[in-house]
Amino acid sequence: xxxxxxxxxxxxxxxxxxxxxxxxxxxxxxxxxxxxxxxxxxxxxxxxxxxxxxxxxxxxxxxxxxxxxxxxxxxxxxxxxxxxxxxxxxxxxxxxxxxxxxxxxxxxxxxxxxxxxxxxxxxxxxxxxxxxxxxxxxxxxxxxxxxxxxxxxxxxxxxxxxxxxxxxxxxxxxxxxxxxxxxxxxxxxxxxxxxxxxxxxxxxxxxxxxxxxxxxxxxxxxxxxxxxxxxxxxxxxxxxxxxxxxxxxxxxxxxxxxxxxxxxxxxxxxxxxxxxxxxxxxxxxxxxxxxxxxxxxxxxxxxxxxxxxxxxxxxxxxxxxxxxxxxxxxxxxxxxxxxxxxxxxxxxxxxxxxxxxxxxxxxxxxxxxxxxxxxxxxxxxxxxxxxxxxxxxxxxxxxxxxxxxxxxxxxxxxxx
Numbered sequence: 001x002x003x004x005x006x007x008x009x010x011x012x013x014x015x016x017x018x019x020x021x022x023x024x025x026x027x028x029x030x031x032x033x034x035x036x037x038x039x040x041x042x043x044x045x046x047x048x049x050x051x052x053x054x055x056x057x058x059x060x061x062x063x064x065x066x067x068x069x070x071x072x073x074x075x076x077x078x079x080x081x082x083x084x085x086x087x088x089x090x091x092x093x094x095x096x097x098x099x100x101x102x103x104x105x106x107x108x109x110x111x112x113x114x115x116x117x118x119x120x121x122x123x124x125x126x127x128x129x130x131x132x133x134x135x136x137x138x139x140x141x142x143x144x145x146x147x148x149x150x151x152x153x154x155x156x157x158x159x160x161x162x163x164x165x166x167x168x169x170x171x172x173x174x175x176x177x178x179x180x181x182x183x184x185x186x187x188x189x190x191x192x193x194x195x196x197x198x199x200x201x202x203x204x205x206x207x208x209x210x211x212x213x214x215x216x217x218x219x220x221x222x223x224x225x226x227x228x229x230x231x232x233x234x235x236x237x238x239x240x241x242x243x244x245x246x247x248x249x250x251x252x253x254x255x256x257x258x259x260x261x262x263x264x265x266x267x268x269x270x271x272x273x274x275x276x277x278x279x280x281x282x283x284x285x286x287x288x289x290x291x292x293x294x295x296x297x298x299x300x301x302x303x304x305x306x307x308x309x310x311x312x313x314x315x316x317x318x319x320x321x322x323x324x325x326x327x328x329x330x331x332x333x334x335x336x337x338x339x340x341x342x343x344x345x346x347x348x349x350x351x352x353x354x355x356x357x358x359x360x361x362x363x364x365x366x367x368x369x370x371x372x373x374x375x376x377x378x379x380x381x382x383x384x385x386x387x388x389x390x391x392x393x394x395x396x397x398x399x400x401x402x403x404x405x406x407x408x409x410x411x412x413x414x415x416x
Contacts (some may be wrong), residue, residue, distance in 0.1 A: 025049075026079045028059055031117045035155055036162070038118075039082050048079040049235065069150060070116045071335035072201070072233035077118045080236055083125045086203055086331060089229050089240035091270040094327035099210035104217050105137040106209060107192030107288070111182040112200035113144040117152040119201050119333065121159055124168070126203050135209055136167060137192030143172040144182045178303035179282070180352075184296045187288070196285045198330065203231065203238065205329035212285040212328050215273050220287040221320040223311070225279050226328035238331045243270075245324065246278040247406065251371045252309050252353040254280060257408065273323040277406040278312040283330055294318055295389040298355060300381050304338070306352030313360050316405050318393040350375050359386045362398045367411050 026046035031038040057063070059075055066074030108127060112120060124139060143153050153172060160168050171186060187195045194216050196209070208226060215224040225246075230239045243264075245257040257277070263269050294314060297307050312322050354375045357368040369376055402409050 028062075028075060028079055030062070031078060031082075031121070032152070032155060035117075035158060038078065039159070041081065043079070043081050048076060048081075066116065067336070069114060070119075071337050072116075072119075072333055073235065074116045074118065076234075076236050077116055077122070080118070080122065082118070082121050083129070084122065084203075086126070086205055086238045087240070088206055089238075089329050090205065090207075090227075090327050093267060093271045094207070094211075097211070097271055097327060099207070099214055102135065102210050102213045102217060104193040104213045105135055106131075106194045106196045106213060106285070107137050107187075107190035108139045108196045108198060109142065109183060109186045109190065110139065110198055110200050111142045111144055111179055111186060112146070112152075113176075113179070114146050114150040115152065115200045117155050120152065120156065123198075123200070123202055123204075124165070128165075130204050130206050131209050135213060138167050138169055138190070139165075140169045140171060140186050140189060142182050142186040143170075144179065145173045145176040178301075178348075180297050180301045180304065180307045181299050183282075183307075184299060187291060187296065190288055193288060194285050195288045195291055197282060199282045199332060201231075201333040201335070202283070203331040205229070205331065208328050208330055210328075211273070211325035215323055215325055216285060216287050219321070220290050221315075222323050223279065223284055223286045223315055223320065224273060224323045224325050224328075225276075225284045226330045227324065227326055228280055228283060229329050229331040231331045231333040233333055233336050236333070240329075243324075243326050245274070245276040246280045246308075246312070246322075247276075247408065248278050248309050249371070250367045250409070250411065252306060252356055252368065253349075254278060254309060256280075271327050273325040275405075276312075276322050276324045277316070277401075277409075279308040279322060281308050283332070284308075284311075290320070294320065294393065295386070298352075298386055300355060300383070300386070301352040302346060302348040305349040306356060309353070310356045310360070313356065313398070313401060314389075314395070316401050317360065317398065318390075318395040347378075351378055351380070354378050354380045355383065355386070358383055359390060360398055364398050364402070 024047045026043050026048045027041065029038040029041055063073060063075040127139060141156065157170060171189060173182060177185060183197055194213055212224050212226065215222055227241060227243055229241045242258065246254060247257040248254050298310055301307055315322055357365050358380050361368055
């Protein structure tokens, strides 16, 4: 073969491969319009990744609308379909942990507001596929007053009917509650031993539930969370995240506290649940009765933000513990931004953290205001119910938390 013939061959080969790649791109079916066709499409031999997704692409408008409404690439999510396998991201030693004695049942709470249908359907299918049936009491889907043009409740019910989702309960708010209040209202309807709260854009991994239930079965006053893996909001690739503790700063903003690598040289540290000053966000498991005993979530908080810090501090101060189970992995779509609305003129994060400071920080309240000066001008609202819980449970002062649970939080002279 001459050099010229070889060059022609290579060009032809790349052209053929390019054409095949275009041909193998999965067909896009909008599940909101053609649910059964979307559900039954064979995706085994096609590519869900978009090629040359620019403003000339035939589905670009749909993609752009999805980013505006959900702050992730709903076009790719739709193409992935109602089910998929996710990579095992837990440590190999987790496979050897025996969970045969776990008997607690779980009520899984999923609050959604303006959520993408393909994301939530795939999440629920994953829960059914990767959760032992005897441990799953129910899945409670709570629609927090989604906007009419983004409502998916009827489509979810239709899908549930032809797939016989007998363990799914549908609840809906008659006015916007916000994620924090909605989680409490849904938990009050739960009947399982343990309430497991998940965000509405997650995918659970293999053996995700058993490690959480085992922790609570051994100590009902422990709230436990999984390791939160990353699902890319643009291409929906499921990626492993690092094992870390949850913490926060004096502004009461969450942050990760990472282990030194030497910590994992001890084999048990790769599989044993460990104590954490704080929960990372909306993913957690708690004994249903204990959730009531310690005061649920603060119903005076607005929409979203800070509830994970508040319940973490309250649990530690009032006789409980926070743990993270490294063998439990749940993927979470970290959106490009928060797409839904808050109350007009209300900084919900500032309001919610102010309520935490006023109720729980005690003498350390001054450290909060040093870094959140503007919060001093806000009205925290009625705190009497939260203060009565603090008194009823005979909770320790926040200084105990700083000394015994989170010494790294101690104010440094150069920070304040």
